[in-house]
Amino acid sequence: MRMGQDLLVTLHGDLDDRTVESIEQNVTSEVARTRARGTLIDVSGLDVVDSFVAQVLARLVRMIRLLGAEAAIVGIRPAVAITLVELGISMPDVTTALNAEQGMARLRRMRADGMRIDHDNHC
Amino acid sequence: MADESVVVRADESAAVLEDINFYYTQMIDNIADYAVMRLDNDGVIRNWHAGAQQLTQYAAQEIIGRPVAVFYTAEDVASGLVETDLHAAAKGGRHAAAGWRLRKDGTRFWASAVFTALHDLAGDAWGYGMVVRDLTHAREQELTLHGLEQLVDSIADYQVIRLDRDGRVCSWNPGAQKLTGYAAEEVLGHHVSMFYTDDDARAGVLQQELADAVRDGSTETEGWRIRKDGRRFWANVILSPIRDEQGELTGFVKVARDLTERREQERLVKQQGDEILELSTPVIQVWDKVLILPLIGTLDSGRAARLTESLLARIAADQAEVVILDISGVPQIDSGVAQHLLETVEAARLMGTDSILSGVRPDTAQSIVHLGIELGGLRSRTSLKDALQLALRLIEARAGSGNGAGDGADVRA
Numbered sequence: 237m238r239m240g241q242d243l244l245v246t247l248h249g250d251l252d253d254r255t256v257e258s259i260e261q262n263v264t265s266e267v268a269r270t271r272a273r274g275t276l277i278d279v280s281g282l283d284v285v286d287s288f289v290a291q292v293l294a295r296l297v298r299m300i301r302l303l304g305a306e307a308a309i310v311g312i313r314p315a316v317a318i319t320l321v322e323l324g325i326s327m328p329d330v331t332t333a334l335n336a337e338q339g340m341a342r343l344r345r346m347r348a349d350g351m352r353i354d355h356d357n358h359c
Numbered sequence: 360m361a362d363e364s365v366v367v368r369a370d371e372s373a374a375v376l377e378d379i380n381f382y383y384t385q386m387i388d389n390i391a392d393y394a395v396m397r398l399d400n401d402g403v404i405r406n407w408h409a410g411a412q413q414l415t416q417y418a419a420q421e422i423i424g425r426p427v428a429v430f431y432t433a434e435d436v437a438s439g440l441v442e443t444d445l446h447a448a449a450k451g452g453r454h455a456a457a458g459w460r461l462r463k464d465g466t467r468f469w470a471s472a473v474f475t476a477l478h479d480l481a482g483d484a485w486g487y488g489m490v491v492r493d494l495t496h497a498r499e500q501e502l503t504l505h506g507l508e509q510l511v512d513s514i515a516d517y518q519v520i521r522l523d524r525d526g527r528v529c530s531w532n533p534g535a536q537k538l539t540g541y542a543a544e545e546v547l548g549h550h551v552s553m554f555y556t557d558d559d560a561r562a563g564v565l566q567q568e569l570a571d572a573v574r575d576g577s578t579e580t581e582g583w584r585i586r587k588d589g590r591r592f593w594a595n596v597i598l599s600p601i602r603d604e605q606g607e608l609t610g611f612v613k614v615a616r617d618l619t620e621r622r623e624q625e626r627l628v629k630q631q632g633d634e635i636l637e638l639s640t641p642v643i644q645v646w647d648k649v650l651i652l653p654l655i656g657t658l659d660s661g662r663a664a665r666l667t668e669s670l671l672a673r674i675a676a677d678q679a680e681v682v683i684l685d686i687s688g689v690p691q692i693d694s695g696v697a698q699h700l701l702e703t704v705e706a707a708r709l710m711g712t713d714s715i716l717s718g719v720r721p722d723t724a725q726s727i728v729h730l731g732i733e734l735g736g737l738r739s740r741t742s743l744k745d746a747l748q749l750a751l752r753l754i755e756a757r758a759g760s761g762n763g764a765g766d767g768a769d770v771r772a
Contacts, residue, residue: 312709312710318668318671321709326705335711338678338680
């Protein structure tokens with residue numbers, strides 16, 4: 237779903253290898269096609285978030301960044317957060333937010349920071 | 360004398376009669392488990408056989424001609440039991456009696472004796488046939504069984520019942536009646552699933568329990584069961600299979616007791632424990648989107664887990680963007696406590712919330728570093744006031760859509 241300059245990707249149900257593949261294809265082609273500046277990945281609808289799903293999310297974020305957009309994960313529920321920490325998966329490089337609204341704010345701020353860095357480099 | 364009359368009146372040749380006598384004697388002598396003897400009209404032993412010797416230890420020459428009273432105990436003889444037995448046989452034609460009798464060496468055996476009045480061809484009394492069996496062992500078994508039944512009946516607080524292979528009730532005890540409210544005649548032959556809740560009965564819980572008992576040799580379960588009056592009780596049930604000598608399953612023993620009260624107490628204790636934990640880990644909203652978690656006292660792993668849980672639940676409910684973990688009330692930070700704090704911070708970050716540590720005293724700062732605890736990028740302030748200021752600036756920076764890159768850089772410093 238497109239929201240201004242940003243894309244909202246909603247994941248739900250159960251993820252297996254085949255759905256992951258099609259999600260990766262869809263998201264990357266959509267980011268490239270719409271020239272989106274940021275992408276929010278909403279995981280609140282996922283049945284399970286385990287180490288496999290965490291890897292998938294981290295990969296998705298890296299792909300989106302390679303396409304020149306920022307990415308943030310929103311909607312990690314308390315129980316999921318506890319499980320991930322217990323599994324030792326903290327996804328330190330991934331930006332997270334409580335909801336889509338805050339996620340968009342974070343994406344905007346990252347873009348601002350990014351422009352500042354670009355600007356600094358030009359100096 | 361009597362023997363002669365048989366010979367005379369029987370219209371047989373003496374040789375044929377001798378043959379018959381021989382075969383009969385041989386047949387009777389080969390009966391080992393019974394003592395067979397003949398008494399005359401006065402109760403004197405006239406015929407003896409090998410089985411009788413085996414049972415009583417008397418040889419034929421020792422016993423023939425002696426009264427049958429030698430097998431009776433002194434008390435029985437004194438009370439006239441010998442005469443009573445013989446009279447009963449003479450009158451009714453047949454008389455069965457059971458009681459303690461004596462062997463030659465004076466030891467007792469539990470005898471089952473059958474007296475049969477004999478008559479000659481003219482119909483005159485011709486003494487008695489007496490067949491005796493040693494039922495000492497059977498009597499012991501019977502007594503044991505009876506004792507077990509009494510034992511089971513005396514158990515008032517436990518349901519101890521027997522089921523057949525398919526789970527139908529075969530025996531009932533007072534404990535079962537007390538527990539379920541049903542009398543024996545109301546349940547015998549009925550399927551034991553009548554005590555299960557409808558849901559459990561539909562889900563085949565009983566069948567599963569029986570199968571488990573057969574597989575594991577015994578199974579213990581707990582669950583709600585239904586009384587006759589419709590009230591339910593929390594039952595602890597032990598089911599064990601019964602097998603015959605060949606190992607074939609013949610049924611089950613079910614022992615059950617009512618644990619409703621204990622369960623209620625356990626629930627109450629847990630509830631109170633939860634409430635205490637709840638009270639000891641309050642989460643306070645101090646500002647829009649800012650939560651404070653004041654940590655007081657010692658943090659064990661139970662409290663710490665509870666703390667993480669309630670904090671994350673509040674973050675989700677309030678959509679809080681910043682939490683302040685105030686540790687000024689924690690007497691000592693060890694590596695365990697620090698680990699818990701870091702995990703909480705990590706989980707909060709995954710949800711999209713920033714954390715600030717506050718109330719760090721100089722000695723706490725020293726011990727954290729000396730313990731080698733790596734707090735990563737966790738922001739830390741000494742006073743709650745400073746922490747709150749930082750929190751508000753973080754919120755402002757989050758809300759601002761990049762208006763002033765300096766803000767972000769400042770906050771991160």
